[in-house]
Amino acid sequence: MSKIIFKGDIVFTPTKDKFQVHKNSYLVVEEGKVTGIYGELKKEYKDYPLRDFTHKMIIPGFVDLHLHAPQYPNRGLGLDKELIPWLETYTFPEESKYKDKDYAKKVYSRLIKELWKVGTTRAVVFSSIHKESTKLLMDMFIESGLGAYIGKVNMDRNTTLNLMENTEKSIVETEEIILEYRDKSPLVKPIITPRFVPTCTVKLMEGLGELATTYGIPVQSHLSENTSEVKWVGELHPEFSNYASVYNEYKLFGQTNTIMAHCIYNTDEEIKLMANNGVFAAHCPYSNFNLSSGIMAVRKFLDKGVPVGLGSDISGGNSLSISNIMAATVQASKIKWLETDKALQPLSSSEAFFLGTKGGGSFFGKVGSFEEGYDFDALIVDDGNLGDIDELSLEERIQKFIYIGDDRNIIERYVHGKKVEEPK
Amino acid sequence: MSKIIFKGDIVFTPTKDKFQVHKNSYLVVEEGKVTGIYGELKKEYKDYPLRDFTHKMIIPGFVDLHLHAPQYPNRGLGLDKELIPWLETYTFPEESKYKDKDYAKKVYSRLIKELWKVGTTRAVVFSSIHKESTKLLMDMFIESGLGAYIGKVNMDRNTTLNLMENTEKSIVETEEIILEYRDKSPLVKPIITPRFVPTCTVKLMEGLGELATTYGIPVQSHLSENTSEVKWVGELHPEFSNYASVYNEYKLFGQTNTIMAHCIYNTDEEIKLMANNGVFAAHCPYSNFNLSSGIMAVRKFLDKGVPVGLGSDISGGNSLSISNIMAATVQASKIKWLETDKALQPLSSSEAFFLGTKGGGSFFGKVGSFEEGYDFDALIVDDGNLGDIDELSLEERIQKFIYIGDDRNIIERYVHGKKVEEPK
Numbered sequence: 001m002s003k004i005i006f007k008g009d010i011v012f013t014p015t016k017d018k019f020q021v022h023k024n025s026y027l028v029v030e031e032g033k034v035t036g037i038y039g040e041l042k043k044e045y046k047d048y049p050l051r052d053f054t055h056k057m058i059i060p061g062f063v064d065l066h067l068h069a070p071q072y073p074n075r076g077l078g079l080d081k082e083l084i085p086w087l088e089t090y091t092f093p094e095e096s097k098y099k100d101k102d103y104a105k106k107v108y109s110r111l112i113k114e115l116w117k118v119g120t121t122r123a124v125v126f127s128s129i130h131k132e133s134t135k136l137l138m139d140m141f142i143e144s145g146l147g148a149y150i151g152k153v154n155m156d157r158n159t160t161l162n163l164m165e166n167t168e169k170s171i172v173e174t175e176e177i178i179l180e181y182r183d184k185s186p187l188v189k190p191i192i193t194p195r196f197v198p199t200c201t202v203k204l205m206e207g208l209g210e211l212a213t214t215y216g217i218p219v220q221s222h223l224s225e226n227t228s229e230v231k232w233v234g235e236l237h238p239e240f241s242n243y244a245s246v247y248n249e250y251k252l253f254g255q256t257n258t259i260m261a262h263c264i265y266n267t268d269e270e271i272k273l274m275a276n277n278g279v280f281a282a283h284c285p286y287s288n289f290n291l292s293s294g295i296m297a298v299r300k301f302l303d304k305g306v307p308v309g310l311g312s313d314i315s316g317g318n319s320l321s322i323s324n325i326m327a328a329t330v331q332a333s334k335i336k337w338l339e340t341d342k343a344l345q346p347l348s349s350s351e352a353f354f355l356g357t358k359g360g361g362s363f364f365g366k367v368g369s370f371e372e373g374y375d376f377d378a379l380i381v382d383d384g385n386l387g388d389i390d391e392l393s394l395e396e397r398i399q400k401f402i403y404i405g406d407d408r409n410i411i412e413r414y415v416h417g418k419k420v421e422e423p424k
Numbered sequence: 425m426s427k428i429i430f431k432g433d434i435v436f437t438p439t440k441d442k443f444q445v446h447k448n449s450y451l452v453v454e455e456g457k458v459t460g461i462y463g464e465l466k467k468e469y470k471d472y473p474l475r476d477f478t479h480k481m482i483i484p485g486f487v488d489l490h491l492h493a494p495q496y497p498n499r500g501l502g503l504d505k506e507l508i509p510w511l512e513t514y515t516f517p518e519e520s521k522y523k524d525k526d527y528a529k530k531v532y533s534r535l536i537k538e539l540w541k542v543g544t545t546r547a548v549v550f551s552s553i554h555k556e557s558t559k560l561l562m563d564m565f566i567e568s569g570l571g572a573y574i575g576k577v578n579m580d581r582n583t584t585l586n587l588m589e590n591t592e593k594s595i596v597e598t599e600e601i602i603l604e605y606r607d608k609s610p611l612v613k614p615i616i617t618p619r620f621v622p623t624c625t626v627k628l629m630e631g632l633g634e635l636a637t638t639y640g641i642p643v644q645s646h647l648s649e650n651t652s653e654v655k656w657v658g659e660l661h662p663e664f665s666n667y668a669s670v671y672n673e674y675k676l677f678g679q680t681n682t683i684m685a686h687c688i689y690n691t692d693e694e695i696k697l698m699a700n701n702g703v704f705a706a707h708c709p710y711s712n713f714n715l716s717s718g719i720m721a722v723r724k725f726l727d728k729g730v731p732v733g734l735g736s737d738i739s740g741g742n743s744l745s746i747s748n749i750m751a752a753t754v755q756a757s758k759i760k761w762l763e764t765d766k767a768l769q770p771l772s773s774s775e776a777f778f779l780g781t782k783g784g785g786s787f788f789g790k791v792g793s794f795e796e797g798y799d800f801d802a803l804i805v806d807d808g809n810l811g812d813i814d815e816l817s818l819e820e821r822i823q824k825f826i827y828i829g830d831d832r833n834i835i836e837r838y839v840h841g842k843k844v845e846e847p848k
Contacts, residue, residue, distance in 0.1 A: 073811060073812070075824070075827065075828045076810070076811075076823055076824040076825075076826070076827030076828040076829075077811075077816075077820055077823060077824060078823075079754065079773065079823065079827060080754075080772045080773050080823075286755075289755035289758055289759060290754075290755060290758070292758040292759075292761065292762050292770065293762075294762055294763070295759065295763065318751065318827040318828055319828065327742065330503070330504075330714075331710075331713035331714060334713060334714070334716040335713060335716075335719065335759055335763070336763075337716065338716050338717075338718055339718070339719065339759070339760075339763045339764050340763050340764075346716065348504045349503065349504050386500070387497060387500075387501075388497070392501075396501055399500055399501060399502075399503065399504075400499070400500040400501060401500075402500070403499065403500030403503060403742040404499050404500040404742055404743065405500075406830070
């Protein structure tokens with residue numbers, strides 16, 4: 001594994017404004033990292049093993065910044081319902097099942113297989129409140145070869161009895177997972193996961209913020225997904241000027257690396273706080289369509305310097321495919337521009353691609369691009385059935401793959417230079 | 425073929441408000457038409473051949489009311505461009521190629537195979553201006569076993585030189601096709617296809633309206649897809665009070681069966697005219713997203729009694745899959761409701777399913793449902809990989825198929841009672 005050369009049509013986005021393309025070129029990987037891309041192979045590399053994908057595209061692996069593992073069986077269910085009945089009829093009953101490790105194992109093995117299939121090489125994942133199932137999920141990810149941050153969900157108020165935690169126990173179990181997993185694997189790590197402000201008491205948030213900063217563990221949660229939620233947080237915490245400030249007060253907002261999903265109704269002040277604290281926004285367009293949440297003004301966040309990535313948010317979202325979600329991201333931005341605010345220039349294909357690779361990948365470090373020093377996380381894409389590859393430019397081919405390709409076009413996946421085989 | 429029984433889990437939408445489901449039931453087909461659905465097989469049917477699809481779903485075939493056959497190679501291309509540069513860079517150059525019948529044959533065979541694959545059993549199709557390629561496309565559809573209306577495009581103003589027709593010739597060639605094909609096949613028929621008002625002179629529209637009413641041939645065109653187009657029509661025809669009235673004046677608006685694609689910026693008066701004249705609207709949500717056209721207020725049209733179906737509108741639309749488009753229809757309606765007009769109640773899954781089956785199917789007669797007397801156009805769906813079919817209701821299974829299924833779930837296709845094999 002130490003040194004390999006990949007040959008093919010290389011496409012990635014060091015910046016969001018355009019695709020960088022290298023037709024029929026050589027990409028050199030050493031110790032799992034990209035060390036260079038060359039039009040002709042230098043002499044010194046002649047003896048390295050060569051993986052020849054001539055006429056195939058080599059692109060960064062996809063990064064999913066927000067998904068709920070236990071909701072996998074509910075994809076495509078209940079999407080005629082409003083958020084609250086949907087949670088009560090489908091989401092909470094399903095999540096309650098994960099106290100059973102055998103059930104968890106069955107579902108999680110399907111989920112990981114599906115992530116592999118659609119080309120997601122790194123994911124940031126909500127598990128359920130259950131410690132054992134969460135640890136199982138982490139072990140299964142380690143086994144798979146895919147990269148992930150995985151968080152045991154914390155909630156100790158405003159939820160169904162089945163899913164209500166004792167505050168102390170919630171904190172203690174979270175710490176146990178941190179201690180057991182923080183150094184267990186280079187690719188799979190714990191992340192602190194308060195579900196969202198309405199389901200977490202101040203005491204719980206304080207405890208989790210303390211764990212985050214003490215151990216240097218990242219954080220994920222939800223922010224401003226819909227208007228009733230924002231109103232609710234205002235009622236629960238009138239002492240704060242806005243929703244984001246609640247997380248910020250309890251050291252859950254960029255004091256360590258942080259992702260907030262949705263960010264549809266953020267105020268300008270909240271956006272500024274995200275930019276200052278380097279808090280990532282996970283944009284989940286399918287989920288936001290399906291649950292009638294709204295459309296995040298992604299352009300505004302990008303302009304203000306907030307790091308942004310894409311999320312599938314199953315099962316609010318129906319698709320795990322980040323390439324589908326890239327297309328939906330462009331579409332959502334066009335509708336936002338057209339129906340709501342002409343100041344928000346629609347996103348381009350390269351911008352959506354950037355968000356689904358390097359944008360989200362940056363949460364993992366040097367991930368999601370093929371610049372020197374980046375982890376070689378990659379997909380090999382055979383797009384021969386999508387158009388005449390001799391006639392099309394690489395920019396056109398990648399756009400076709402985003403809009404009309406699917407998992408059948410992905411023939412191999414790599415994480416940190418290592419080929420990931422189909423999970424059992 | 426005269427009498428067959430199909431056994432399985434039957435789902436369809438006689439009305440849009442809900443799915444009608446028949447778990448583990450028998451559907452009887454005689455002379456290509458549905459004659460009944462039974463929980464237990466009557467004695468009189470015991471000797472009929474039985475196709476046993478136990479545990480599989482049997483659903484109506486999908487109907488695509490609007491697509492441009494020659495744009496098939498352009499799916500997923502140029503969607504960062506605005507409408508006019510997109511037309512000039514991609515659409516018109518591609519459409520010019522169809523004077524070459526060999527090229528047309530290559531593309532059209534792929535298109536028909538793809539339609540078959542995604543479960544579209546009936547389609548209403550724009551060809552190009554070229555008579556020979558249009559006839560070829562009709563012959564290829566006849567050969568395939570799928571149902572279609574296919575129209576040679578007419579345009580004699582405001583287009584590129586390559587695609588500009590002589591008015592007389594355009595009318596004469598259209599008539600030739602009508603005479604040759606109106607009785608050639610029960611499933612594949614000609615349709616009169618003025619591209620849209622801006623590219624058709626009054627003389628051309630008059631001639632085409634005359635052909636439509638003389639021979640009783642249906643009509644398809646575009647209406648109010650975007651604001652500049654609507655403005656342009658107003659400038660070209662200040663003598664009319666609105667866009668629809670131009671078509672209506674020249675007998676191209678319901679004097680024979682008519683489909684108008686898009687209908688995003690229709691006035692209430694135009695909607696009323698469509699309802700009165702029974703003019704179908706083809707809703708094409710992906711195309712309307714991709715080209716930043718807007719979102720059709722489908723709810724309003726349904727409430728006013730306008731017949732509505734779904735269209736892929738490739739290559740403005742990127743997907744030919746009507747099940748994908750059903751999901752996009754629900755999503756688009758939710759965004760419209762949320763971002764634009766709270767009076768427009770979002771569409772449900774059953775409503776979207778209705779639009780993509782019986783809604784569009786009604787343009788073909790008794791098509792798109794399994795009520796008595798309807799053509800048996802059907803898909804056999806194996807949804808075993810989408811969820812636990814023993815635990816899920818049929819309403820939940822069909823919703824899952826719409827949101828997360830794909831062509832791999834469709835294992836057989838039927839048109840008018842006859843199995844359609846994969847086109848060569």
